[in-house]
Amino acid sequence: EPEVTQTPSHQVTQMGQEVILRCVPISNHLYFYWYRQILGQKVEFLVSFYNNEISEKSEIFDDQFSVERPDGSNFTLKIRSTKLEDSAMYFCASSDMTAIYSNQPQHFGDGTRLSIL
């Protein structure tokens, strides 16, 4: 069964540095998402991406964050000037075609644990 893959599995970074989290969505999926889960808390939506542009973003997704699809397979989340509170598990997800009344399931990767020191 095809899977969403994420790299690295764990990233340790000094506060103030930039990090790039990488994701390879399922190959025939068209919608991509980033979520964040602070340890022991709920999963929080960050951003969705379709047709090479952001579809939606949450209040969390401020100017510190950006996403990119640099080629036909990768989907990246960049976090600039990292802060201690950015420490969390970051999940990438992808889904097939969606329409207003035909939402398709989102499939998640294993996540990247980001630790800011």
Next chain:
Amino acid sequence: GENVEQHPSTLSVQEGDSAVIKCTYSDSASNYFPWYKQELGKRPQLIIDIRSNVGEKKDQRIAVTLNKTAKHFSLHITETQPEDSAVYFCAASYTMDSNYQLIWGAGTKLIIKP
């Protein structure tokens, strides 16, 4: 915007008994309600989902019910087994244009006692 409340936060049941987790949502326009199971340190995995045009859906020991009028939906696990121990999250889709974001509940830690 959408808000999803989930109860209880922790549920401990005897192996073989049933477990029920309940969620409520606020936006009547939400029309897709998945349930995810997350084992410690692992990805959320979709276990069952339901759309707003259906009142109940079943898959072996797992069932989900939806009450659109009351805006609540529930996960039912029968004949619980040790491997059912995990954190379960409900979610609701908040639809905007042709895309949607999932708004998640806070999670329920399910403990199956042997």
